[in-house]
Amino acid sequence: MPKSIWEKNTAMSERNRLEKDIKADICIIGAGMAGILAGYMLQKRGFDVVILEAEHIGSGQTRGTTAKITSQHGLIYSRLYKNFGSAGAWQYASANESAIDAYEQIIHEEHISCDFKRCASYLYTQKSPESLEKEAEAARISGIPARLTKEIELPMDVSAALEFPNQASFHPLKFLYALSENLTVFENSRVVDIHGRSVKTGHGKVWAKYIIFACHFPFVNIPGYYFMRLYQERSYVLALKQAMKLENYYYGIDSDGLSFRSAGNDLLISGGNHRAGAGLSESPYRLHSETAAKLWPDAFTSAHWSAQDCMSPDGIPYIGHFSKKKPNWYVATGFGKWGMSSSMVSAKILSNLISGHGDIQRDIFYPQRELCAEAMTGYLKNGLHTVKDFSKYLIPKHRKVCTHLGCPLTWNPEEETYECPCHGSRFDSEGHLISGPAQKNLHCQ
Ligand SMILES: Cc1cc2nc3c(=O)[nH]c(=O)nc-3n(C[C@H](O)[C@H](O)[C@H](O)COP(=O)(O)OP(=O)(O)OC[C@H]3O[C@@H](n4cnc5c(N)ncnc54)[C@H](O)[C@@H]3O)c2cc1C
Structure with missing residues (x-):
C-alpha cells in the first residue's frame, strides 16, 4: 500500500501483542485518532x-488523513440548520470549535511537537456563489465568524470563498504517537469476539466494565445495525514538491472540486471522492496530476495514497451509546471525512458519558437519534444500493465475496484491491484484509 507523507517521515510504533487475560475499567477497540484521544481523556479522569x-497505532484511516482540524465540514451548517434548526447547528459548531482549542491545549500541556499551526479554512466554488452565501449565513447563526471573499491564495479564479478563521492543521502521526506514549496499547491484537464485558483477541481477553468501539466501522452487526446506517467513501491524495506554500487550506465544494493544504515542503491535493467499491472510470491520481500541472508546471509528485471514511445519512457522526441493548458499550464512528475534530468531540462526549455526566438524548451526536426526512431518504438509498450490490452475488461470475456479509467484491485497479460496494471492506490482491467492517481474510471464509 502506498505510504502517506506522515508514514514516510515517522517511524511506525511497536507495541506488544496481548498475550494473556487481563482486567481494565475500559477497553477501547482501535488505536486511530478516535481511540487514542478517548483513551487519553479517560485515563486522565482516573480510569x-x-x-x-x-495492527499498529494510527495504521487505519488516520494514516491517510490530510489532518485539517476544522469545524468547516463542507456545507454542513446549511444542512444542519435545515434539519435540526439553529440549536442543532450551534451544538455541532461549538463542539467542533472547542475541539480545535482542545488540541492546542493538549499539545501545549503535553509538550507535543507535531507541526500544529493555526490558520484559516476556506470553502471555494467556481460556480454559482449561492450555496456558499447560504452556508455563510447558517455558519454565522451557528456562532462562527464566517466571511465571504473572492481573494484566496490559490492560483485560480473563484466565484466565492467562505473563510472560517482560527482553524488548525498538524502532523497526525507525530501527535498520535506522542499522545499514546503513556497509554496501554496492545498492537497486532485484533478483537475477534465480544461477550458481555469480555473482549476476545487471538491470544488473550480483556474483561472491562466499559467497551468503546473506536474501530472505524463497527464490526458487530447486531445490535447497533451500523451496517445499515453507514457506508464508506474513498478519496485520493497527491503530495507535490515545488508547488507553492499555502498559509491556509481550501476545500472545493463543486462536484469536481479539490482540497489543498501545505504540509512542510509538500502541497497536498485531495479529492476524487466515490463510494468505496463503486468502481472507477478514470484514475483520480491522473486527474489530480493534470490539475497540478496546470496550476504549478514545475511541481512533481512526491507521494500518493488513498483512504476512506464512514458516512452517516444525515452527515453527523454517531457518538455515544452503541445500542440501547448494550448499556456498557459505546461507539464513535461516521465522521464523514472530518475525523480529526470529530475524534476530539467523541473523546469529550464518551469521557463525559462514562464518568456519569452528559445529556445523552438531547445530544445531536446521539447514535440512536431519529432520522430527519433527508436522512431517511439517504438511509433508504443506501439500503437499495446494498440490495442491488448484494444481488450481483446471484450472478455466477462474481466469485469473490466479502467476509463481512457476503456482498460481491469489486476490483479497484488504481489501488489493486478488492472492495466491498456495500460497506467498504478492502482486501489486497491476495485476499488479505486491509480494513473492515470485515474482520477476516478472503481465504478464511
Ligand atoms: C483522503 C482523506 C482525507 C481526510 N482528511 C481529513 C482532514 O483533513 N480533516 C479531518 O478532520 N478528517 C479528515 N479525514 C477523515 C479522518 O482521516 C478519519 O475520520 C479519521 O482518521 C478516522 O479515525 P478513526 O480513529 O475513527 O479510524 P482509524 O484511524 O481507521 O482507526 C481505527 C482503528 O481500529 C482498528 N481496528 C479495526 N478493527 C479492529 C478490531 N477488530 N480489533 C482491534 N482493532 C481494530 C484499525 O486497525 C484502526 O487502526 C480524511 C479522510 C480521508 C479519506
Missing part, C-alpha cells in the same frame, strides 16, 4: 484503560 489495536 484504567486498555486499547486493543488490530
Whole structure:
C-alpha cells in the first residue's frame, strides 16, 4: 500500500501483542485518532484503560488523513440548520470549535511537537456563489465568524470563498504517537469476539466494565445495525514538491472540486471522492496530476495514497451509546471525512458519558437519534444500493465475496484491491484484509 507523507517521515510504533487475560475499567477497540484521544481523556479522569489495536497505532484511516482540524465540514451548517434548526447547528459548531482549542491545549500541556499551526479554512466554488452565501449565513447563526471573499491564495479564479478563521492543521502521526506514549496499547491484537464485558483477541481477553468501539466501522452487526446506517467513501491524495506554500487550506465544494493544504515542503491535493467499491472510470491520481500541472508546471509528485471514511445519512457522526441493548458499550464512528475534530468531540462526549455526566438524548451526536426526512431518504438509498450490490452475488461470475456479509467484491485497479460496494471492506490482491467492517481474510471464509 502506498505510504502517506506522515508514514514516510515517522517511524511506525511497536507495541506488544496481548498475550494473556487481563482486567481494565475500559477497553477501547482501535488505536486511530478516535481511540487514542478517548483513551487519553479517560485515563486522565482516573480510569484504567486498555486499547486493543488490530495492527499498529494510527495504521487505519488516520494514516491517510490530510489532518485539517476544522469545524468547516463542507456545507454542513446549511444542512444542519435545515434539519435540526439553529440549536442543532450551534451544538455541532461549538463542539467542533472547542475541539480545535482542545488540541492546542493538549499539545501545549503535553509538550507535543507535531507541526500544529493555526490558520484559516476556506470553502471555494467556481460556480454559482449561492450555496456558499447560504452556508455563510447558517455558519454565522451557528456562532462562527464566517466571511465571504473572492481573494484566496490559490492560483485560480473563484466565484466565492467562505473563510472560517482560527482553524488548525498538524502532523497526525507525530501527535498520535506522542499522545499514546503513556497509554496501554496492545498492537497486532485484533478483537475477534465480544461477550458481555469480555473482549476476545487471538491470544488473550480483556474483561472491562466499559467497551468503546473506536474501530472505524463497527464490526458487530447486531445490535447497533451500523451496517445499515453507514457506508464508506474513498478519496485520493497527491503530495507535490515545488508547488507553492499555502498559509491556509481550501476545500472545493463543486462536484469536481479539490482540497489543498501545505504540509512542510509538500502541497497536498485531495479529492476524487466515490463510494468505496463503486468502481472507477478514470484514475483520480491522473486527474489530480493534470490539475497540478496546470496550476504549478514545475511541481512533481512526491507521494500518493488513498483512504476512506464512514458516512452517516444525515452527515453527523454517531457518538455515544452503541445500542440501547448494550448499556456498557459505546461507539464513535461516521465522521464523514472530518475525523480529526470529530475524534476530539467523541473523546469529550464518551469521557463525559462514562464518568456519569452528559445529556445523552438531547445530544445531536446521539447514535440512536431519529432520522430527519433527508436522512431517511439517504438511509433508504443506501439500503437499495446494498440490495442491488448484494444481488450481483446471484450472478455466477462474481466469485469473490466479502467476509463481512457476503456482498460481491469489486476490483479497484488504481489501488489493486478488492472492495466491498456495500460497506467498504478492502482486501489486497491476495485476499488479505486491509480494513473492515470485515474482520477476516478472503481465504478464511
Ligand atoms: C483522503 C482523506 C482525507 C481526510 N482528511 C481529513 C482532514 O483533513 N480533516 C479531518 O478532520 N478528517 C479528515 N479525514 C477523515 C479522518 O482521516 C478519519 O475520520 C479519521 O482518521 C478516522 O479515525 P478513526 O480513529 O475513527 O479510524 P482509524 O484511524 O481507521 O482507526 C481505527 C482503528 O481500529 C482498528 N481496528 C479495526 N478493527 C479492529 C478490531 N477488530 N480489533 C482491534 N482493532 C481494530 C484499525 O486497525 C484502526 O487502526 C480524511 C479522510 C480521508 C479519506
